[in-house]
Amino acid sequence: MTDSAIDTQRENQRNLRKLILSIQASFGKLSLLIAICDNPLYRDEIVQIYEKELTEKGVRCYRVKMDRIQPSLRESLETLVEQESELGKLTVVTILGTSDLLDLRLTEKKSPLERFLFSVQWTREALRAFQFPVVVWVTESIAAKLANQAPDFWSWRGGVFEFFKPIDPRTRSHDIVIPELPQAVASEPLADVAELQQQIDELKQLEPNSPLLGSLYHTLGQTYFERVQRGLSNTPETDVKLAISSLQEAAQQYERANRKSSSAFSLAWMGYIQKLIGDWNRAEENLQRALHLYKEVEDRAGMATSWGVLGDIERNRGNWDDAERLYRQCLQVEEELGDRAGMASSWGVLGDIERNRGNWDEAERLYRQSLQLREELGDRAGMASSWGVLGNIERNRGNWDEAERLFRQCLQVEEELGDRAGMASSWGVLGNIERSRGNWDDAERLYRQSLQLREELGDRAGMASSWASLGDIERDRGNWDEAERLFRQSLKLREELGDRAGMATSWGVLGDIERDRGNWDEAERLYRQSLKLREELGDRAGMASSIGSLGEVELERGNLNVAEQYLKDAEQRFQTLGNLSGIAEVNYRLMQLEAKRNNPTLAQTHYETARHLFNQLGAKQDLEKIEREWKNWED
Structure with missing residues (x-):
């Protein structure tokens, strides 16, 4: 012992x-x-x-x-x-x-x-x-x-x-609820943070070593976070910080009481919130601490949860191999515990990893494996989610009609279940499909439908996403001023929420707008701002994208040697990550670069590489664009 x-x-x-x-x-x-x-x-x-x-x-x-x-x-x-x-x-x-x-x-x-x-x-x-x-x-x-x-x-x-x-997992009965990390928005009424704080202050005076202090601090942290998630906070950035500090205090109280399992749960909650706001390094640190404690008390369900969220962080960073390793560890425990719902979720995430690698067939196989188990469980919400990701595969393949059919199937279930957040998301993806088809007016209508519901729900992160989607439509139309206004509206909300990954994305798109306007210096400044934050986050895929964008700016300026250095650097990073889409895009730009040098042999090499990858990815629009540009250059 x-x-x-x-x-x-x-x-x-x-x-x-x-x-x-x-x-x-x-x-x-x-x-x-x-x-x-x-x-x-x-x-x-x-x-x-x-x-x-x-x-x-x-x-x-x-x-x-x-x-x-x-x-x-x-x-x-x-x-x-x-x-x-x-x-x-x-x-x-x-x-x-x-x-x-x-x-x-x-x-x-x-x-x-x-x-x-x-x-x-x-x-x-x-x-x-x-x-x-x-x-x-x-x-x-x-x-x-x-x-x-x-x-x-x-x-x-x-x-x-x-x-x-500690509960021995080998004797865990079916009526014992395995703790899970929070959903983004809870439905039950929120506690009053002032009352909670008052109870904490009174308890610290009367019983400074009370075992309930950890519980009260944990509840306080959850409440601050959920206020932000539901759009009920007037100071979201401050409340997120208070949520994290309260959970940190909860973990410390539990640690002093030698309550390792409870301390691990508070640390995992803290890591979950930090993951959501893009503070991936601190999230990883707290989740690793939680994992260490779960191992000490042999809480395998807690270990599986920690591995899953750590896998999400690596997915966000674009580290597909590390993400897969972590999720397979999570899946193994879920299989041992007989957690079929967890298994279905893990298979879905593993499918998402294969989708990001560009392995559509393997991704589809894993998604359908997840769907089959959810159908056996009667999990209609899970089934809707599976249809949605299968729809995303067809969207990536360029099969707009099949993608739309799957998403409408998903939307129907969400409407039946009253899942308004899911409905908002599905309308947004249906808008993406119409945008891919070039039907900008229909896309805008669906985006605004999604935005209205998210505003009603107080889903501030969803609102930021909808404004960005509307900004993309205006970019497609060539309305740079309106696009910039919408993206800055999205950026402001992401800054309030402390969503650092979202902020990096917004700065990158604002850089694209300035590049489209021909403002190379401003575009470079925004790309470097995005790159710096992505470096802090350890977002390897985002870093490769930002470096590629800097190469595009130099290509537009005519600095071909500098542009080549950036683009080759980005290509190497994408190759390390197995990111086929990024490799294809960089080779498309290198084709343009060699064409400007009037070097047809190298230009054709990059053209063939990009064309092959776009075809493999089913990226029909990109494929049509590169073939049209190559034909014009040959002529």
């Missing part, structure tokens, strides 16, 4: 002794004792230990399990009193079942967990009739909700006793 495991065991024994002493000091009067444990097997073990010891001393020990549909602490105790008329003075009641309460509304106005929290908050006075100690067993997350949503009840607590023991 490790030193940390020995320390945890000792802390559990101390808390058990305190709990037993608190029960013995409370006979003949109401005392609400909160016991926290996320491991149901260990919880049952603790209950058996204190009941055995107390029973030997003549104490009557009763267990009451909460009703899973209509949970009420008062009614549960009343039922016990009616059934057991002679409870006696030496009585203790253990309340179980709160961990089984679903926080899911379905067709009801309140979820079972919400009903429980409401009942304990507003029936506190009615509990005075029960003159005996009551041990209420809750999970850590429910304890935090009690403190936040039932403060009157919480203030009556006679003590908080926390017990920790």
Whole structure:
């Protein structure tokens, strides 16, 4: 046994002794004792230990399990009193079942967990009739909700006793929920950050070593982040920083309490947020720390989650090999745990990696493997997602009609499910298809339809994307001023959100606009600004793109030798990444460069390379463009 495991065991024994002493000091009067444990097997073990010891001393020990549909602490105790008329003075009641309460509304106005929290908050006075100690067993997350949503009840607590023991994955039962990283937008009401902060301040004064401080800080961090995600924040950049700092404090509180699994979860949350805002280096650092802790406590589900998000970071950087390695590690654990939904997701991501490599057939095979499993699971939202990525493959192949069919199939399911965020995304992609067809008016209509829904949802990241898409339409039309206005609108929102990867992309496109206008100096400045940020992010694919753009500027200026150096550098980087699209684009520019040098042999070599790759990628428009340009040059 490790030193940390020995320390945890000792802390559990101390808390058990305190709990037993608190029960013995409370006979003949109401005392609400909160016991926290996320491991149901260990919880049952603790209950058996204190009941055995107390029973030997003549104490009557009763267990009451909460009703899973209509949970009420008062009614549960009343039922016990009616059934057991002679409870006696030496009585203790253990309340179980709160961990089984679903926080899911379905067709009801309140979820079972919400009903429980409401009942304990507003029936506190009615509990005075029960003159005996009551041990209420809750999970850590429910304890935090009690403190936040039932403060009157919480203030009556006679003590908080926390017990920790990692769940052995080999004995993990189906009713134990494996923690997952957050979705971008949650549907449940948000907590009040001011109230949470007040509870933290009060708790630090009363119980500076309280085990709940970590939970409250974690909830505070989540709340700040979700406020930004839902468009409810007036200071999004500040709130993102507060989310990260709160989660960092949560991780530190958990670490001091030797709560490795909880500390890992807060670190993973922090890394997830940093990944979303493009702070990939810090995200990677925190996720690696989380992964190390998950390995120590043998939490394989947590390890899989960490590998998956680390894989996403490498995908964003364009490091396909590293991304694939991480996702295959994630997939292996999901297969061992029988997590079929996770397996479907991982196969989809592996398909996305092959799509980025230009391996359309292998990508399609993996996507269809993911789709088949989602169909078996009845996961209609997942099925819609799979149809969407299959549509993207057909879009990359230039098969607009098949791409549209798949996306409309995806859109239909999203409409049936009421997935408005998904609908907004699908309308945006349908707009991309119309733009590829050259139907700019139809594309604009679909982009604006997507933008309107994103504005209604408060999806600020989606709004930034929609404005950029509208800017692309104006670039296609040659309306540089309007294109610039839209891209700067998108850039401003990305700056507010702290989306550094999005900022780098926006600066790059603004550089393209200045290049189209013939403003070479301004274009170069913007490209270098984009390149610098991409270097900080470790975005290798983005760096190669920025270097290629600098080569294009020098090509336009007529500095052919300098342009060649940039373009060759970009080509080598794209080759290292296996980025066929980037290699094709660079060879197209090198064809133009050798044509300006009047060097037909090298020009034809680059033409053949670019033509072959565009054909392999199914990039019909690029293929038509290069063939038309080559023919004109030959003539």
